Amino acid sequence: MLSHLLLILTVSPFAYYLIVLFSIWRFFGAKRSTGDRSFTPPVSNLQPIRGLDPDAYENWASLCRQDYPDYELLFCVNTMDDPAVPVLEQIMRDFPERRIRLLVGFGDRGGRPPGTNDKVMKLVRLVGEAKNEVLVINDSDVRVEPGYLRTVVAPLADPSIGAVTCFYATVGEKGFVDRLQTVGMMSDFFAGLLIGRQLDGVKFALGPTIATTRTRLADFGGYESLENGPADDLLVGRLIDEHGHRVELLPYAVETVPDYGSFSDLFHKRLRWMVVMRHMRPWGHFGLIFTHGIAWCALAIAAHPTPAVAVAWIATYLVLRAAITSAISHGLKRRSLWARMPLIPLWDLMAFLIWLISFTRSSIRWRGGEYSIRGGRLTPVTD
Numbered sequence: 001m002l003s004h005l006l007l008i009l010t011v012s013p014f015a016y017y018l019i020v021l022f023s024i025w026r027f028f029g030a031k032r033s034t035g036d037r038s039f040t041p042p043v044s045n046l047q048p049i050r051g052l053d054p055d056a057y058e059n060w061a062s063l064c065r066q067d068y069p070d071y072e073l074l075f076c077v078n079t080m081d082d083p084a085v086p087v088l089e090q091i092m093r094d095f096p097e098r099r100i101r102l103l104v105g106f107g108d109r110g111g112r113p114p115g116t117n118d119k120v121m122k123l124v125r126l127v128g129e130a131k132n133e134v135l136v137i138n139d140s141d142v143r144v145e146p147g148y149l150r151t152v153v154a155p156l157a158d159p160s161i162g163a164v165t166c167f168y169a170t171v172g173e174k175g176f177v178d179r180l181q182t183v184g185m186m187s188d189f190f191a192g193l194l195i196g197r198q199l200d201g202v203k204f205a206l207g208p209t210i211a212t213t214r215t216r217l218a219d220f221g222g223y224e225s226l227e228n229g230p231a232d233d234l235l236v237g238r239l240i241d242e243h244g245h246r247v248e249l250l251p252y253a254v255e256t257v258p259d260y261g262s263f264s265d266l267f268h269k270r271l272r273w274m275v276v277m278r279h280m281r282p283w284g285h286f287g288l289i290f291t292h293g294i295a296w297c298a299l300a301i302a303a304h305p306t307p308a309v310a311v312a313w314i315a316t317y318l319v320l321r322a323a324i325t326s327a328i329s330h331g332l333k334r335r336s337l338w339a340r341m342p343l344i345p346l347w348d349l350m351a352f353l354i355w356l357i358s359f360t361r362s363s364i365r366w367r368g369g370e371y372s373i374r375g376g377r378l379t380p381v382t383d
Contacts, residue, residue: 003303010300010313013293017320020191021327023198028251028331035154043071043149044130046137048122052083053141055172055257057090063138064095068149072099074129076122080104084140103129115227116371116378123223123232127214135217137210143171143255152211155248162219162245163237164211165204167193169334171255177266178258183340184270184347186332187325192291193249194328202247205237208254212240219243228377230276230364253332268365270351274358279373288355293317294348321348 045063053059063073075088085102092100106114107125115121127135134153155164167190170182193204210233217223220239226232237247260266278285297313321344329337363372363381370381 006303007300007309010296010303012290013296014316014320016195016291017293017324019198020195020324021320023194024191024324024327024331026198027194027249028327032251036157037150037154039154039157040069040150041134041153041156042132043068043134043136043153044132045071045073045149046123046126046130046135047073047075047140048119048126049075049077049082049084049088049140050118050122052087053257054259055143056084056087056140059141059143059257060088060091061094062143062145062148064091064098064100065146066144066149067146068153071149072101072131074101074103074126076103076126078105078118078122101129112224116380117227117229117232120223120227120229120232124227127217127223130214133213133215135210135212135214137207137212139207139256141256141259142168142208143257148254151252152209152250155250156211156213160246161248162212162216162240162243163205163247164209164250165202165206165237165247166209166250167253167332168206168208168256169253169332170258172257174258177260177263179340180263180343180347181258181260181266183325183337183343184351186328186334186337187321187344188347188351190328191324197249201241202249203238203241204234205240205247207233208256210236212236216240216243216245219245230371230373230376230378231280234280251331253334267350267354271354271357271361272364272366274354275361275364275373278358279362279376285358292348292352292355293321294345295352318345321345 047060060075075084077084077088088100088102092102103125105125106121107128109124123137134156136149136152152164152166155161169185170178173179173182196202196204217236220243223232226235229235241247260269274285294317297317300313301310322338322341325337325341325344329335362374363370365371371378372381373379
C-alpha cells in the first residue's frame with residue numbers, strides 16, 4: 001500500500017509539466033497588443049559595467065544602431081582602469097552621431113554610506129544622470145536588433161504598465177557548457193517564469209531588459225532602496241507590481257553572449273540564483289521539489305521496481321520535457337533544439353543537485369567576490 005501511494009505521489013512533476021505546457025500555450029498563443037509603436041518618447045539607455053564581456057564591442061554597437069528617434073546611452077564603470085573603458089571609448093569614436101556618456105564611480109551620494117551591491121550603486125548614479133523620463137536598463141552582455149527600443153518602449157504607452165521585460169537567448173555558443181546553458185534556460189528557467197505568470201502574474205523583471213520610468217522607480221524609493229540586497233532586477237518588477245502597476249513580459253528575446261569559461265562557472269551561477277531565491281521566497285523555493293521530474297522518476301522506480309513502471313515514468317518524463325523545450329524555443333522564434341534534447345536530463349540532474357546544495361549555503365559568489373545573505377541584505381565576505 002505504501003509503495004502504491006508513493007507511486008501516485010511521483011506523478012506530481014508530470015502534473016507540473018502539463019501546467020507549464022498550458023501556460024506556454026496561453027502565453028504564446030494569446031492575441032495581444034504589441035503597444036503603440038508610434039509611442040517613441042526620449043529614452044535613456046543605461047548600463048552598469050564591471051569588466052569586459054565577450055564580444056562587448058558588438059553588444060554595445062548594437063545599441064548604437066537603433067531605429068529610434070531620440071535616445072542617449074549612459075555607461076558607468078568603477079574606475080578608468082576597467083578593461084571595458086578602451087572599448088567604450090572606441091564605441092564613442094565609431095558612433096559620433098550618438099549621445100554617449102561614460103560615467104566613472106558612484107558620484108555624489110549625498111552622505112549616504114556605500115552599499116554592498118556594486119551594480120545597484122552604479123544604477124543609482126545612472127538614473128540620477130539620465131536626462132529622460134523613460135529608462136531602458138540592460139546587462140552588459142546584451143545584443144539587440146535595430147527595432148529593440150521601439151519594441152520594449154511601446155507598451156509603456158499604456159499608463160497601467162509600469163515596466164516591460166523580455167526573455168533572452170544565447171548567441172555565439174562556443175562549446176558544451178554554452179549548449180547546456182541554452183537547454184537549461186529554455187526547458188527550466190523560462191518554464192518557471194511562464195507558469196509563475198499564469199498562476200500569479202508577472203511579479204519580476206529580468207536583468208537583460210527592464211524598460212520603465214523614473215516615476216515608477218521613485219514610487220518604491222528607487223535603486224537607492226536596493227543597494228544592499230541581491231536580485232535587484234527581480235525586486236524592481238516585484239516592487240512596481242506592489243505599487244499598482246503591471247509588469248509586461250513580452251514574447252520577444254534579446255540575445256546574450258555566454259561567458260562561461262567552465263562547467264564550474266555555470267554551476268556557481270545557477271547556485272547563486274538558487275541561494276538568492278531560497279532567501280527571498282523560501283516557500284516557493286521549497287516547492288521546487290515538485291518540479292524535479294528526474295528525481296521523482298528515480299523514486300518511482302525504487303518504490304516499484306518493475307520494467308513497466310521504469311518505461312512509463314521515464315518515457316513520460318522525456319516526452320513532456322522535450323515538448324516544453326520545443327514549445328518555448330518555437331514561441332521565441334529560436335532555432336530548433338531537437339539535437340540538444342539529450343542534454344535535458346543532464347541539466348535536470350544538475351539543477352536537482354544544486355537545489356539540494358542551496359539549502360546548505362548562505363553566501364553567493366558574484367564577479368569574483370563572496371557575499372553572505374542575512375535578512376535579505378548582502379554582506380561582503382571577500383572583495
